[in-house]
Amino acid sequence: MIQINQLSKKYKNAERFSVHNLDLVIDEGEVFGILGPNGAGKTTLISMLSSLLKPTSGSFTIDGLSYQGHMSRLKQLIGIVPQEYALYPTLTAFENLKYFGSMYGLKGMELTQKINEHLEILGLKPFAHKKIQTFSGGMKRRINLIAGILHKPKVLFLDEPTVGVDVQSKNAIMSFLKELNENGTTILYTSHHLNEAEEFCSRIAIIDLGTIICKGKPEELIRNEPEAKNLEEVFLARTGKALRDYA
Numbered sequence: 001m002i003q004i005n006q007l008s009k010k011y012k013n014a015e016r017f018s019v020h021n022l023d024l025v026i027d028e029g030e031v032f033g034i035l036g037p038n039g040a041g042k043t044t045l046i047s048m049l050s051s052l053l054k055p056t057s058g059s060f061t062i063d064g065l066s067y068q069g070h071m072s073r074l075k076q077l078i079g080i081v082p083q084e085y086a087l088y089p090t091l092t093a094f095e096n097l098k099y100f101g102s103m104y105g106l107k108g109m110e111l112t113q114k115i116n117e118h119l120e121i122l123g124l125k126p127f128a129h130k131k132i133q134t135f136s137g138g139m140k141r142r143i144n145l146i147a148g149i150l151h152k153p154k155v156l157f158l159d160e161p162t163v164g165v166d167v168q169s170k171n172a173i174m175s176f177l178k179e180l181n182e183n184g185t186t187i188l189y190t191s192h193h194l195n196e197a198e199e200f201c202s203r204i205a206i207i208d209l210g211t212i213i214c215k216g217k218p219e220e221l222i223r224n225e226p227e228a229k230n231l232e233e234v235f236l237a238r239t240g241k242a243l244r245d246y247a
């Protein structure tokens with residue numbers, strides 16, 4: 001479903017590559033987790049795959065399509081839920097979702113129905129006509145998520161979808177994502193919540209300094225790391241305890 005070949009990104013004036021010669025294959029129907037310390041290159045990788053950022057070198061295909069020459073078909077195929085809110089604070093939840101849906105060619109009754117259906121599932125129906133600026137972080141995360149999936153993408157890219165939300169919002173988001181995956185959406189997701197990733201992902205890659213340092217099923221990674229009892233212990237054993245500050 002996603003084939004990544006020797007993908008690299010070096011930002012202008014940067015001293016080092018943020019993603020370096022990365023190879024990865026993600027199969028249809030997977031929930032694939034990209035984990036790594038701050039600055040490891042997770043957002044850079046997802047932004048390239050989402051066509052938001054141009055690679056320095058290397059290539060990738062999604063469902064057999066490369067971003068060169070297939071941009072509009074690729075955009076229809078993928079959904080993006082970025083780490084930063086992409087919402088307009090002075091518009092209502094409904095107006096925001098109408099805007100995002102229309103960007104993907106949805107309109108009329110079909111769009112209204114889809115918006116209402118998703119607001120209902122994620123517990124936001126009573127707030128449909130309230131402005132986003134009055135929403136809590138958890139509510140904004142759920143709207144951000146709906147904005148990324150209204151067009152029923154085959155592949156969904158999520159950059160830390162549960163950062164800064166309470167347990168209730170986190171549960172609502174995760175059970176929604178599980179259902180999406182069960183209905184056929186392939187998911188690529190980044191998170192710093194290792195327990196969540198251990199439970200949610202079919203496979204995981206731990207990346208550091210822009211390269212993959214290990215990958216596999218969560219249980220395999222734990223089994224292969226001497227003395228590790230969970231993914232957090234694998235993560236620390238593989239990436240070390242030093243702080244990761246670069247600028």
Ligand SMILES: Nc1ncnc2c1ncn2[C@@H]1O[C@H](COP(=O)(O)OP(=O)(O)OP(=O)(O)O)[C@@H](O)[C@H]1O
Nearest residue numbers: 011014018037038039040041042043044045246247
């Ligand atoms: N626009 C940019 N210009 C220059 N360097 C950048 C830019 N964006 C990111 N970087 C650098 O690229 C590296 C990877 O950053 P990236 O945001 O992809 O990491 P990350 O794994 O998503 O981190 P986090 O967990 O903190 O979100 C970092 O060293 C960062 O400083």
